[in-house]
Amino acid sequence: MPGREGQLDLHLRHMEAGDLADAMRLKELAGWNQTEDDWRLFLGSEPEGCFVAQVGSRVVATAATMRCGPRLAWIGMVLVDPDFRCRGIGTRLAEIVVDRLRGHPTVGLDATPAGRKIYERLGFKEEYGVLRMRAERAPEIAQPPGPLQPLQPLGVGDLEAIASLDRQAFGGDRQPVLEDFLRRAPESAWQLVPAGRVSGFCLGRPGAHSHQIGPLVAQADEDAVLLAGAALSRLECGPVVMDVPEARTGLREWLGRRGFVVERAFARMYLGEAALRAASRAAQGMQFAVAGPEFG
Ligand SMILES: CC(C)(COP(=O)(O)OP(=O)(O)OC[C@H]1O[C@@H](n2cnc3c(N)ncnc32)[C@H](O)[C@@H]1OP(=O)(O)O)[C@@H](O)C(=O)NCCC(=O)NCCS
Structure with a gap:
């Protein structure tokens, strides 16, 4: 790739807080939903894991990484300015972040078709497809019953148990992400606690264009629907999106009956350790909505 980018005088460096406006401009050009808070979550988790590419003084590309414990790392926010695409910049950035994450047995990401x-x-090998489902307006769903078991609002004190369940479903540790989502959208945070032990949960976050519900971890379709219904019932209006693994047909059909349509598709891809990939496939049984392509 050096030939194609070589003529560009490309300069790659770590992202800083001062790059946030440029990073937001690039994600807006791509029509993505992230907010500055999402970028800050990456920067706060590891400033040296976020990169920008510059041509002259112009920031033309970004990439971000997040280490999710010792075994799994995630790549997100790979964005190239439309004026500078197809010149090898995206490939160069991807090579740099993959190289940086070499110490992790598995690296994951959700790829767009581009x-x-x-x-x-x-x-990287595709493990499964994820569909972004979107409703223009949050569907009207009856408010969940009061403080009755097993559906309960999720609070800060529940985070450790939730993070442990998330680790089983996702394959990596991302408690700071879960904590951040809870802080930003407590109304979307619900858990199922049958017999005093948490068996499922969902979280959400505000987006630039749509509120996003996810991750949603549950043991069965009916539990996933309960959690999604609780999170959706507290939204004032739309639009709202959920990124649902293709195989989760029960939840997708339930959402379809409530006005959700498939907006786009991602491929969940992994590089590295076959065993963890197999585990992630098995864990699809618990993962009903992912956190989002950038956070896994
Ligand atoms: C995807 C993206 C990062 C690629 O950046 P880039 O700098 O254009 O990538 P490269 O120049 O290294 O191109 C890599 C290959 O992808 C192809 N490609 C680039 N944009 C593409 C598009 N929109 N659709 C299909 N293929 C595309 C290129 O043709 C090239 O293939 P080639 O080497 O066989 O010619 C850029 O198109 C982008 O920012 N898209 C919007 C956001 C996005 O989808 N990000 C990816 C998240 S996984």
């Missing part, structure tokens, strides 16, 4: 070719060349 990004997929880059990651396939680097050895």
Whole structure:
């Protein structure tokens, strides 16, 4: 790739807080839903894990990484300014972040159709498809019953138990992400606690264009629907999105009957350790909505 980008005088460096406006401009050009809070979550988790590419003084590309414990790392926010696409910049950034994460046995990401070719060349393999489902307005759903078991609002004191369940479903530790989502959208945070032990939960966060519900971890379709219904019932208006693994047909049909349509598709891809990939496939049984392509 150096040939294509070589003529550009490309300069790669770590992202700083002062780059947030440029980072937001790039994600807006791509029509993505993230807010500055999402970027700050990446920057706060590891400032040296976020990169920008500059041509002259212009920031033309970004990439972010997050270490989710010792075994799994995640890549997100790979964005190239439309004026500078197809010149090898996306590939170069992906190579840099993958290289940086070499110590992790598994690296994951959700690829867009545009990004997929880059990651396939680097050895990533698709594990399953994820569909972004979107409703223009939050559907009207009856408020969940009061403080009755097993559906309960999720609070800060529940985070450790939730993070442990999330680790089983997702394959990595991302408690800071869960904590941040809870702080930003407590109304979307619910858990199922049958017999005093948490068996499922959902969280959400505000987006630039749509509120997003996810992650949603549950043991069965009917539990996933209960959690999604609780989170949706507290939304004032739309639009709202959920990123649902393709295989979760029960939840997708339930959402479809409430006005959700498929907006776009991602490919959940992994590089590395086969065992963890197999585990992630098995865990699809618990993962009914992912946190989002950038956070896994
Ligand atoms: C995906 C993206 C990052 C690629 O950046 P880039 O700098 O154009 O990538 P490269 O120049 O390294 O191109 C890599 C390959 O992808 C192809 N490609 C680039 N944009 C593409 C698009 N929109 N659709 C299909 N293929 C595309 C290129 O043709 C190239 O293939 P080639 O080497 O066989 O010609 C850029 O298109 C982008 O920012 N898209 C919007 C956000 C996005 O989808 N990000 C990816 C998240 S996984």
